[in-house]
Amino acid sequence: MKxxxxxxxxxxxxxxxxxxxxxxxxxxxxxxxxxAVSLAxxxxxxxxxxxxxxxxxxxxxxxxxxxxxxxxxxxxxxxxKLFTVIADSVIxxxxxxxxxxxxYTEDLSAIRIKKQKYxxxxxxxxxxxxxxxxxxxxKGGIIRNNKVTAEAVEEFNSGNAIHLWxxxxxxxxxxxxxxxxxGIYLEFIDSTLVQGNTSTKNIxxxxxxMFSNDNEYRDNTFETNGAGVAVMFSKRIxxxxxxxxxxxxxxxxGLLLKEIYxxxxxxxxxxxxxxxxxxDGSNRVNISNNNFIQNGWAVKVLGGCYENIYINNNFxxxxxxxxxxxxxxxxxxxxxxxSTYSGYDLDKDGIGDIPYRPVKLxxxxxxxxxxxxxxxxxxxxxxxxxxxxxxxxxxxxxLLDERPLMRVIDN
Amino acid sequence: xIEVKDLYKKFxxxxxxxxLNLTIExxxxxxxxxxxxxxxxxxIKSILGMVLPDSGEILINGESVKKQWNYRFNxxxxxxxxxxxxxxxxxxxxxxxxxLRGSEKRKDDLVKLFGxxxxxxxxxxxxSGGTKQKVNIVLSFMFDSPIIILDxxxxxxxxxxxxxxxxxxxxxxxxxxxxxxxxxxxxxVEQISDQIVFILExxxxxxxxxxxxxxxxxxxSIERAIASIxxxxxx
Amino acid sequence: xxxxxxxxxxxxxxxxxxxxxxxxxLLLGSVLLFLNNDLSKAVITLMNVIVVLTPLIGTIFGxxxxxxxxxxxxxxxxxxxxxxxxxxxxxxGVALSLSASLIIGLGIPFVAYGIFYSGAIWDYITLLITATxxxxxxxxxAFNIAISTENRIKGFxxxxxxxxxMAVIYDGIFLLGLVMFSEYPLENFSLIATLFNPIDLxxxxxxxKLDISALMGYTGAVFQKFFGTNQxxxxxxxxxxxWAITPxxxxxxxxxxxxx
Numbered sequence: 001m002k003x004x005x006x007x008x009x010x011x012x013x014x015x016x017x018x019x020x021x022x023x024x025x026x027x028x029x030x031x032x033x034x035x036a037v038s039l040a041x042x043x044x045x046x047x048x049x050x051x052x053x054x055x056x057x058x059x060x061x062x063x064x065x066x067x068x069x070x071x072x073x074x075x076x077x078x079x080x081k082l083f084t085v086i087a088d089s090v091i092x093x094x095x096x097x098x099x100x101x102x103x104y105t106e107d108l109s110a111i112r113i114k115k116q117k118y119x120x121x122x123x124x125x126x127x128x129x130x131x132x133x134x135x136x137x138x139k140g141g142i143i144r145n146n147k148v149t150a151e152a153v154e155e156f157n158s159g160n161a162i163h164l165w166x167x168x169x170x171x172x173x174x175x176x177x178x179x180x181x182x183g184i185y186l187e188f189i190d191s192t193l194v195q196g197n198t199s200t201k202n203i204x205x206x207x208x209x210m211f212s213n214d215n216e217y218r219d220n221t222f223e224t225n226g227a228g229v230a231v232m233f234s235k236r237i238x239x240x241x242x243x244x245x246x247x248x249x250x251x252x253x254g255l256l257l258k259e260i261y262x263x264x265x266x267x268x269x270x271x272x273x274x275x276x277x278x279x280d281g282s283n284r285v286n287i288s289n290n291n292f293i294q295n296g297w298a299v300k301v302l303g304g305c306y307e308n309i310y311i312n313n314n315f316x317x318x319x320x321x322x323x324x325x326x327x328x329x330x331x332x333x334x335x336x337x338x339s340t341y342s343g344y345d346l347d348k349d350g351i352g353d354i355p356y357r358p359v360k361l362x363x364x365x366x367x368x369x370x371x372x373x374x375x376x377x378x379x380x381x382x383x384x385x386x387x388x389x390x391x392x393x394x395x396x397x398x399l400l401d402e403r404p405l406m407r408v409i410d411n
Numbered sequence: 412x413i414e415v416k417d418l419y420k421k422f423x424x425x426x427x428x429x430x431l432n433l434t435i436e437x438x439x440x441x442x443x444x445x446x447x448x449x450x451x452x453x454x455i456k457s458i459l460g461m462v463l464p465d466s467g468e469i470l471i472n473g474e475s476v477k478k479q480w481n482y483r484f485n486x487x488x489x490x491x492x493x494x495x496x497x498x499x500x501x502x503x504x505x506x507x508x509x510x511l512r513g514s515e516k517r518k519d520d521l522v523k524l525f526g527x528x529x530x531x532x533x534x535x536x537x538x539s540g541g542t543k544q545k546v547n548i549v550l551s552f553m554f555d556s557p558i559i560i561l562d563x564x565x566x567x568x569x570x571x572x573x574x575x576x577x578x579x580x581x582x583x584x585x586x587x588x589x590x591x592x593x594x595x596x597x598x599x600v601e602q603i604s605d606q607i608v609f610i611l612e613x614x615x616x617x618x619x620x621x622x623x624x625x626x627x628x629x630x631x632s633i634e635r636a637i638a639s640i641x642x643x644x645x646x
Numbered sequence: 647x648x649x650x651x652x653x654x655x656x657x658x659x660x661x662x663x664x665x666x667x668x669x670x671x672l673l674l675g676s677v678l679l680f681l682n683n684d685l686s687k688a689v690i691t692l693m694n695v696i697v698v699l700t701p702l703i704g705t706i707f708g709x710x711x712x713x714x715x716x717x718x719x720x721x722x723x724x725x726x727x728x729x730x731x732x733x734x735x736x737x738x739g740v741a742l743s744l745s746a747s748l749i750i751g752l753g754i755p756f757v758a759y760g761i762f763y764s765g766a767i768w769d770y771i772t773l774l775i776t777a778t779x780x781x782x783x784x785x786x787x788a789f790n791i792a793i794s795t796e797n798r799i800k801g802f803x804x805x806x807x808x809x810x811x812m813a814v815i816y817d818g819i820f821l822l823g824l825v826m827f828s829e830y831p832l833e834n835f836s837l838i839a840t841l842f843n844p845i846d847l848x849x850x851x852x853x854x855k856l857d858i859s860a861l862m863g864y865t866g867a868v869f870q871k872f873f874g875t876n877q878x879x880x881x882x883x884x885x886x887x888x889w890a891i892t893p894x895x896x897x898x899x900x901x902x903x904x905x906x
Contacts (some may be wrong), residue, residue: 011749248862250870265732274863294686296860317686319860364895365825370864371832372824376853379698379818424906461723462905479730488724494717497658498767512725550721 024072025049033066033074034058040117046121048072048095051189068094071125076100078128082110088116096125102157109134109163110148111140121146131159132180138167150180152203161202164192172197182208183225190214198223205230206247209237218242222292228254228273228345232302237263247273254295257282263291267411275300279308288312289411297323297363301331312337312409317360319376322358323367328398333358337405345406356404359395361388412436413558413589416465420453427453429613438587440580442600444608446641451593452491454610455560458591459488463552471558484513489551491562494543497536501527501546504535508550516555522576525549540567548576552583557634559583559590565599577603597634609640616640647731647738650722654739658711664747667703671751679759685766689773691904692752693852696777700785701845704744708788709805711740713798720906733789733901737894740787745778752777769855776848779886784809785842786893793900812845820846841881844889851882856858 022036022044030036033055036046042062050070057080060066064087075098076082082097090113097110108324109131113119119141126132132148135141145164152158160178161184164170166189168328171373175197177183186192194217199206206222207214218240221377222228228244231237237260244254253275260282269291270276275289276295281304289315292298297317299310307330315321316339343352362381365372375381388395413435420428427450435441443451446572455625456471460476460483468475468514471482495504509515525545532537533606537544544567551559561580565573573597580603585588592598600607607616617640621633628636658664674695678688715736722732726852752774761770788805795801820839824832840846854873855862861873 067767119892246859248859250863272859274859289665294856296857296863311792316684317690317856319857338685365821369824369832369868371836371869372821372862373835373864373869374846374850374853375821375824376695376857376860377694377849378817378846380814380821382694383814420905456906459724461720463903480726483724483726486724488721490720490724492717496715496718496723498660499653499655508725509647511649511722511727570669587735 002165019043019045021045021047023047023049024053026051030099037064040064048074054364055082058083060085060087061085061092065091066093067091068096068124071096073098074242076110081110081112081130083111084109085111085113085116085119087118090116091120091121093120093367094123094126097129098127100129100131102130105159107131107134107159107163109159109203111324112136113138116141120144126161129159129161129180131163132161132177134163134165135170136169136172139165140169141167142171142173144171144173145175147176147178148180148216149178152179152181155181155204159201160208161199164189168192173194176200177202179203182392184208186189186212187216188212188267195215195219196352197221200224202226206244208232209234213237214321216240221245222247222254224248225253226266230256230258231260231263232256232258233260234263235261239263239265240267242268243271244268244273244276245271249274251275251278251299253278256280257285261284269293270295272386278302279305281305282308286307286311289409290314291411292316292318292321294318296320301325306330309334312405312411313337314408314411315339316408317347320360320363322399323363324359324399329398333399333401335403335405337408338401341404341406343404350406352404352406355400355402357389357395357400359399360385361394364394412472412589413469414468414470414473415454415458416468416470417455418457418469419461419465420450420457421465423644427613428457428467431610431614433608433615433618435589438584438589439583439605440590440592440603441606441608442604443591443608443610444600444637445616449610450613451610452562455488455562455591459486459560461481476487484559485556485559487551487554487556489547489559489561489564490555491566495535495546497534497632499535500532501535501538504546505550505553509553510606515553518549518553521549521553524579525572527633541569541572545572548579552579556614557588559588561590561592561594563594564592565594565596597632597637601633609637611640647729647735650727650735651738652734652735654711654715654736658707658739658743663707663740663745665743665861668747668751671748671756675752675755675846679755681793685759685761685764686769688770689766690856693773693856696773697780697845697849697852698813700744700748700777700780701813703811704741704781704784704857705788705805707744708785709802711736712789712792713801723906729901730898733793733897734894735784737789737845740789741782744781744785748777748781749774760897764847764869772851776851776886779890780844780848782890783886783893786897789897790893790900793904795808812843816843817846831866833866837868837872841885846884847882847886847889850878850905851886854878854882 022030022040024030024036031152033053037058037060041326045065048068050072052073054075054077054328056076073096078099078101080101090235092111100110101108110126111121112128112134115137117139121133122144124146129150133143145203148161158181161180161183163185167187170192172194178198179201181204183202183206185208191214192215195222200223202225204226206225211233213235215382216238221243228247246331247254254270254273256279257279258281263285265287265291271293274296276292276298278300280302283306285308287310295318297320298315303325309332314335338356341352341356343354345352362385415433419432432614435524436487445451453462457464476482529546604621624636628639630636630639678691791804792801812837840850
């Protein structure tokens with residue numbers, strides 16, 4: 001008991017001691033980051049001056065604030081991982097970390113934080129990494145203003161730029177992630193905010209959710225990724241104001257919904273993706289006030305989708321507005337604007353007087369015989385689409401927008 | 412000088428020219444006669460290079476016309492049906508042909524002669540058939556070439572213009588030109604022909620003056636002379 | 647040849663029908679742009695119209711011009727001009743005046759709307775290039791039909807049939823073939839079948855601009871290469887060029903052997 005008390009007092013005392021700052025530079029007393037970490041006490045600050053530091057496997061086991069001045073380069077020389085944080089409330093800021101080794105057995109990372117209550121990683125540049133920022137088992141923290149770039153070529157030998165696992169209450173803000181396998185990867189993550197990030201040229205997903213509930217991502221841009229965002233096996237995800245563009249490729253999409261419940265998808269822009277939203281088992285999802293512009297397929301509904309509501313969306317100049325499998329299942333497409341709508345509005349209430357059929361016969365033919373895509377926009381195809389619209393044989397009879405909006409909605 | 416040697420031409424199964432020979436050495440007016448389908452127009456068009464003969468040879472001034480086009484600088488041609496681009500005015504048409512062919516010698520005189528002055532700015536599409544024919548005449552005389560070929564030149568002309576045309580043809584002859592004419596108007600033939608070339612079934616059946624034709628057939632008028640040839644051969 | 651071209655061109659651009667054609671495109675372009683206020687949509691609608699209409703107009707104008715100027719052509723044939731130059735001149739006169747109507751008719755509203763400051767400029771230029779190609783090709787095809795067919799009614803019929811075949815029937819048979827043999831690999835077949843129809847070819851050029859997102863969704867390697875790289879663009883343009891040159895060449899060859 002006494003010993004415990006002493007220990008406690010000691011801790012209290014050490015906290016009261018003024019924290020000191022250790023300066024690291026090539027001409028300083030302390031010349032390496034690793035050395036500085038080992039010299040530092042709990043609560044100290046390491047100030048790393050501009051320069052190049054060849055380091056490897058630095059384990060931070062006490063609460064430290066590591067600040068780079070003028071983006072000092074910490075280079076692992078493609079031989080190892082770098083920072084592993086096993087202490088709470090560590091702040092890593094202003095570093096330029098380079099050349100993390102590739103491994104087939106271990107997720108070697110530039111910064112890895114294990115099982116802590118809080119951390120801050122901000123304003124860093126991470127370049128040529130395997131995994132960039134790797135968070136596991138954390139209960140809070142901020143990843144902000146980092147620029148993470150990798151040169152991934154194939155999925156099996158590349159890592160994720162920002163990788164979160166089994167954590168919650170994390171904020172991922174205004175980062176730029178590029179060229180990794182997944183730009184941002186979240187698995188078993190709850191109550192997390194992903195906002196203002198740009199995720200581009202990642203070979204798999206711009207953002208990848210798995211088994212993660214009650215998260216929100218908003219105002220992010222996902223451009224030219226293998227696929228934009230995959231949201232899988234998750235509940236209550238809010239997706240607001242994101243931009244999904246130019247996610248091109250075989251079965252590539254802006255947004256994949258797989259086994260999703262009760263999500264809200266509002267005010268997003270899907271532009272020039274092969275598929276805007278690819279819904280494969282999504283339920284009670286509200287999709288409203290989004291813009292679908294010049295996508296191959298604006299929305300592809302594959303099956304197992306119930307009670308999804310599409311309303312107040314703009315479908316502008318997509319090759320196909322909708323591809324649909326199965327029966328209606330309580331999904332609703334009423335009250336959207338479709339640029340290919342050719343009906344009229346005699347009573348001038350802004351709602352077209354005849355319903356719109358968003359599914360074209362030709363999209364069925366293309367599903368069956370993909371090569372037929374070369375006949376897109378030919379007069380013959382227009383003719384069969386027209387006849388199908390007049391008397392539907394192949395497309396579900398009740399798949400309609402009963403209240404198509406005449407004007408583009410100002411989303 | 413025009414030489415036509417052994418000319419053959421078939422249209423499909425229809426053999427129109429069957430070894431036709433004709434030499435015209437000197438100036439003068441030669442009317443080419445013959446029943447419908449005898450090969451008059453085919454002969455003319457062969458000379459002009461519009462119809463390509465199956466075999467045989469045509470020489471103008473001693474040179475073969477085959478695959479040539481320059482020799483046509485020596486020929487003025489007036490086609491049977493004058494159908495011009497309807498959107499051009501008369502003057503524009505003249506300018507165009509002059510542009511294509513080189514400078515004209517006497518357009519203004521001819522225009523005056525046929526009273527076309529007031530039509531010069533009219534669109535060709537708005538002209539009557541007779542006026543078009545006058546345009547046609549001006550067009551074919553204004554280059555003053557040594558050889559003139561007229562295909563049914565009298566069609567649609569009023570009497571005054573007809574006389575003027577006749578005078579024009581005569582004066583051209585005086586100036587030493589070789590003139591080939593096809594026509595069905597026998598008066599016209601009688602009045603102007605130096606020689607008649609009568610084509611029958613693809614060869615020259617008769618060649619000579621009007622008088623010689625009458626003598627040969629023992630008839631008073633040229634119409635009867637021709638009729639008798641036709642009834643004899645077809646009888 | 648240039649002289650004949652000049653006169654045919656002037657003759658045609660002063661005809662009522664050229665004005666009608668020009669006015670049609672002016673109206674179409676203006677209505678699409680100023681009523682819709684959506685440049686991309688206007689370009690798409692135009693594409694649908696143009697791919698069908700320019701071949702039709704080219705065919706009809708070509709065949710009508712040839713037949714209606716037949717006597718005049720005879721007049722020209724008697725002049726000291728090479729045959730080749732007469733026919734090429736007339737052909738180019740028709741084709742270029744149609745192209746001029748098209749380009750001016752569509753140009754004015756789009757320039758007025760500010761196409762030069764828009765991202766759709768390349769889509770628009772592609773559209774004009776293909777429309778011009780289609781005009782050149784179908785006018786040449788019409789001239790071919792006219793030269794080979796003395797009977798005007800027949801010639802006209804053949805020309806319309808040709809258009810109908812290229813614009814609709816060909817694609818119908820094509821699609822039927824694709825669906826019937828869908829268990830076989832059809833990538834190469836479908837690309838090659840496209841090359842044999844200039845309308846399809848032009849469509850592909852436009853698709854490359856407008857629908858690349860959808861085209862990239864296809865799995866096959868041949869398609870990926872064709873549509874994903876510039877290969878598709880160059881092959882399509884090249885074959886369109888062949889499509890234009892071949893009938894023009896035949897106009898010359900045929901006219902050199904023809905009796906008038």
